[in-house]
Amino acid sequence: MSNPTEFLALVRGPLFDVAIAIFLFGVILRLTEILALGRKHDYSESRGGEGRGGWTTIWRRMLPDQEKIKRAPGVTVLGYLFHIGFFVCLLLFVPHIELIYNLIGIKWPGLPTPFIDVAAIVAMVSLAALFVNRLIHPVLRFLSTFEDYFLLVVVFLTVFTGYAAFHRLMEPASSALAWHILSVELMLVIFPFTKLMHTFTLFIARWYNGAMAARRGVQS
Amino acid sequence: MSKPTFEKGYNAFKKEIDAPVASFFSSCVHCGICAEACLFYTETGDPKYTPIYKLEPMRKVWAQEYTLAGKLRSALGLGRKLTEDDFKEWEELVYDSCTLCGRCSMVCPVGNDIVYMVRKAREAFVAAGYIPAGMVGAATRAVKIGSPMGVRLKALEAQISHIEEETGLKIPMDVEGAEYMPLLSSMEIINFPEYLSALARIFREADATWTLCSEAFEATNSGIQLGSADIARELLQRVVDGAEKLKVKTVVGPECGHAFWALRWEGPNLIERPYPFQVQHILELLDRFRAEGRIETKGEIKERVTFHDPCQIVRKGGVLEQPRNLLNMIAADFAEMPDHGKMNWCCGGGGGVSSNERADELRIKVFALKKRQIEASGAETLVTACANCRLMLEDGIDEYQMEMPVIGLTEAVADHLLERRKD
Amino acid sequence: MDKTLTLGESLRQSGVSRRGFLKFCTATASLMGLAPMMAPRIAAALEQARRPSVIWLSFQECTGCTESMTRSHAPTLEGLILNHISLDYHHTLQAASGDAAEHAREQAMQENHGNYVLVVDGSLPDENGAGYSTIAGISNLDMLRETAEGAAAIISVGTCAAYGGLPYAQPNPTGAIPVSEALPGRSIVNVPGCPPIPTVITGVLAHFLTFGGMPELDDLNRPMTFYGQSIHDRCYRRPFYDRGQFAETFDDEGARKGWCLYRLGCKGPMTYNACATIKWNQGTSWPVESGHGCLGCSEPEFWDVGGFYKALSAPTGDVSRAAAFGALAGAAVALGAGVAGKRKQAEAQEQHERVTVDDLGEK
Secondary structure, eight states, rough: SHHHHHHHHHHHHHHHHHHHHHHHHHHHHHHHHHHOOOOOOEEESOOSOOOHHHHHHHHHHTTTOOOHHHOOHHHHHHHHHHHHHHHHEEEESHHHHHHHHHSSOOOOOOOOOOHHHHHHHHHHHHHHHHHHHHHHHHHHHHHOHHHHHHHHHHHHHHHHHHHHHHHOOOOSSSHHHHHHHHHHHHHHHHHHGGGHHHHHHHHHHHHHHHHHHHHOOOOO | OOOOOHHHHHHHHHHHHOOHHHHHHHOOOOOHHHTTTTTHHHOOOOGGGOOOGGGGHHHHHHHHHOOHHHHHHHHHSSSSSHHHHHHHHHHIIIIIIIIOHHHHHHTTOOOOHHHHHHHHHHHHHHHTTTTOHHHHHHHHHHHHOOOOOOOOOHHHHHHHHHHHHHOOOOOSOOOTSSEEEEEEOHHHHHOOOOHHHHHHHHHHHHHEEEEEEEETOOOOOHHHHHHHHHHHHHHHHHHHHHHHHHHEEEEEEEOOOHHHHHIIIIHHHHHSOOOSSSEEHHHHHHHHHHHSSSBBBBSSEEEEEEEOOOTTTTTTTOOOOOHHHHHHHHHEEEEEOOOOOOGGOSOOOTTTTGGGEEEEEEEEHHHHHHHHHHHHHTTTTEEOOOOOHHHHHHHHHTTTTTTOEEEEHHHHHTTTTTOOOOO | TTSBHHHHHHHHHHHHHHHHHHHHHHHHHTTTTOOGGGGHHHHHHHHOBBOOEEEEEOOOOOOOHHHHHOOOOOOOOHHHHHHHHHEEEETOOOHHHHHHHHHHHHHHHHTTTEEEEEEESSSSEEEGGGGGGTTTEEEEHHHHHHHHHHHEEEEEEEHHHHOOOOHHHHTTTTTOOHHHHHHOOOEEEEOOSSSSHHHHHHHHHHHHHHHHOOOOOOOTBBBHHHHHHHHHHHHTHHHHHHHOBBBBBEEEEEEEOOOOOOOGGGGGGBBBSSSHHHBBTTTTTTTTTTTTTOTTSTTTTTGGGOOTSSSSTOOOOOOHHHHHHHHHHHHHEEEEEEEEHHHHHHHHHHHOOOOOOHHHHTT
16 A cells, blocks of 8 residues: 555455445344244234334334433433434435445435534544443443443544544545545444444344234333 | 253253344343333442343353354354353342343333343243242242142132121132133232132122132242243143133233233243133223223222332233223322333332342332332322232331332222122 | 856846746745745845756656646746746757757756756656667666756656556556656655646746755655645535535536536545646636546546546445345355254254253252
């Protein structure tokens, strides 16, 4: 890698291909590993609405509820801020839309960059706060493994390098962009084998939870 | 006869892990919110009571047996394997500090049904032989004597003749073809016999045919609490056999929460076929009688009452509106507790904790939450619909030196029954 | 023209007034990013400067760089400077040919040893490909090394000389290398671009004449003055980028309205050059203004970074093939893992021994 352009070409080309291949490999493997285990037939007389309950829970657990805000305000508020900031950056920044369009052929309108800027800052600040929270909250400190901290750092890096590339905090711009893409590729590669996988599996988890509860006549 | 071993426990984990469990472990982000939903954490502040942490042994087995990454990791000598010590260490977390109340399953942002997993994890603890002595005793009595409290048919018969004498009503026994076959919990036979007389009066008023079954009068299922499907099946089979023999249309679960869970939700899966009869909770039945105008009440409880939602009946059983309909019928001043309904807090003694003497101290400690909840409602009388909750509430109220009667909802309805029939 | 004249004398001889000369110096100062107060110093230095000897070597190139320079219309700054250097050797521009031309080069090298400026455009084949490009029977590499030896300064003009450019692009049949690779250890000023902006070439020359050395350079040895900012940062269409207004085809509403060309593959964000400020053809226009995205021509390997019309954020490889490979491999392994998992679960079920209450108290 003798110059920044080559570095950029490397991460946009072969490394991206490798990252996507590993990502898809892992995601398909993980989802199959989960679903293949199946579950036993339930012979109890259902109060009905398994599917409906499943879908409702998928949707409802995305919304803030009083219980969480009241009892775990820190992680709840920071969690929302991070996810909103991150997804605004990921899905509404036009260069990202262009990337997705190049990959899967669908596109949608983006947001002006000042909004993305705010979203990125929100995401980074909440990630940093989540990191600190993990260190000081007794339950989180107790539960946390190396992976929990490591992933916060990796996700922070992807947002930060993107922010740095946009704001030219690093010269030359092609290197800044290349580091951003490289950190995203790192995230893609580790994604299926870490808890980042919750991005997909939470839909399965919520569905089972909601369906099993709905069967008993409770909306969970 | 087979001695419990670590290998059997490990095998049980492997057997119990299914797609929901795998999806739950895959989704956990260690956010810690489940801790805030668990009264064992909120009242002690000890992070080891975080619900998802109670499943760490099961998670280890899942990662190592059912994920490629975990297999690679263990091939490389990384990743910790499950050990006998894990069973030893986690026994307390899985039994003493979990009442299977399922509150954690309601708050998990990624939707993990944690209590579903704890129930499954207990299978492995049973197979490995790590279970609290108190629960072993209860289960042994249930299988050998017929009730976890050691109540025999003779004791029931004594109560029956006592009630028949007192009320002048006949308690039918082993009547083939009756519509309803109510079950009792041992506590209702020994501690709260009013329940049986309430049933007699209500069925008479509703003009319904009913019968007790001499071979299956006890509904509680220690196997479920212990976490052994085998023992649960053995106990449940008696009820199924009894109901099938008497050809009843509906088996009526007692107020007891986990008995309802065992009968209504786990039972058909234990015997791996649908029942030829229906199962209803007594409150479901009473509310139906009320809606159909088959029972009416007179008079009201004057003082303020509040209702403790038994976890297994409300949050996990889906009987949520019925107790409120019934209470509104007989209470002049019914006030809800904070977090009532499907987010109610456990009495602290569910899931077998009540029969696990070792856990008494902890159980009383975490009752502080219930105390706050009751006080916030401003009620003078506490109504509930589970004999186990009722005992635990009375115990807690006593320990915390509160002055408050605890009454069962079915009896309260019976007490205000408008008796129109004169026969 | 007499080579012993100073630049000042030479300019006055061509009828440039003192006032005109000072004006030129002020403009040069601003072009070089110097404070206006530096103008008198530039004037003084240029007054005294001897007309430098310049040897211009053209290797594997297209003459576009020379064209770019000579396209300038009088009176321009670059015209002034170029008219007053002693361009002793330049294939395209010199009158002499054959042996006479080569002789001129050798003479200039001898007479000005250690003082002449060497300008190179075009890349050159490496040792293995020497035969791909020769001049008067001398391989490019030999000629470069010979000429560079006595040069006071070396300037690589154009992307080919600076980074290899088009000949260097894959598959690089001639084994082309940039000047810097042929002269390891020599300090070289790169003035990349395909072609570079003429003013930038003369600006570097003016700097050499004024200060006797080379201007401040970036990591790619480009003068910071001209290559210090990206096209994107100085682009007049930047506000559209920030507002989220993009042309998505070359004939859509956005294109007609002059919106940002990022999605059409503009490489402005990664390209460092002065096009957006100095522009081309005496400030008439520049590529983005004409409606086409920046190609990134002043960056190394701009030919090989995924196509001119592919947005900078888009991957350049055959992602669908990689994705298909990953997905198929994933599905195959997943199938195996799924079957194995299910079997393991069933075996565990079979191995389970029924628990009775008699077993409970055992431990």
